[in-house]
């Protein structure tokens with residue numbers, strides 16, 4: 614006999630606007646324990662520890678860029694006088710690692726338009742508040758090459774130095790990143806353009822016949838059939 618259906622009262626445990634995670638596999642748990650032990654040993658602030666743990670789970674493995682961008686997000690928040698949970702907008706200037714702590718800590722995601730990732734390649738991010746006007750004043754935090762020079766392991770990673778083996782030097786590198794914290798970062802006050810909320814109409818692509826916002830058409834065809842084509846169809 615199946616058990617009778619009962620109404621289960623769910624406990625809400627996560628009120629912050631961050632993704633929920635399933636339990637990581639055993640190997641990740643041991644990695645997580647090691648990372649926690651390292652942060653405890655180095656006296657890393659509990660707030661940073663929490664950011665690091667959640668960001669690593671989201672990213673699926675620890676990476677130097679994750680740790681550094683946690684410090685970048687934390688620093689940018691302080692400079693802006695903001696806190697996680699506020700509606701913020703972020704621009705990330707690299708595709709490597711840094712978009713993940715931004716999404717986890719700030720809830721600015723690729724899907725909610727809170728996060729824009731530009732493939733510039735600089736290890737930098739900009740954070741600003743919403744604005745009714747055409748611009749918003751924010752803060753840009755970046756890894757400063759002059760400051761990195763004082764940290765040999767971080768420098769080797771940052772410059773992708775010949776002979777640098779990420780796996781081999783991961784231990785000293787993580788250690789150095791936690792010791793350095795914000796000391797490898799600099800910031801600028803910046804003004805960013807706020808994208809307008811133009812009305813749009815749907816339009817059919819003359820090539821594939823699928824629907825897109827009309828202003829995204831190029832000569833009547835969608836960009837997937839034009840400049841952003843990334844696949845060729847193969848037989849089923």
Ligand SMILES: [Zn+2]
Nearest residue numbers: 818821835838
């Ligand atoms: Zn098309």
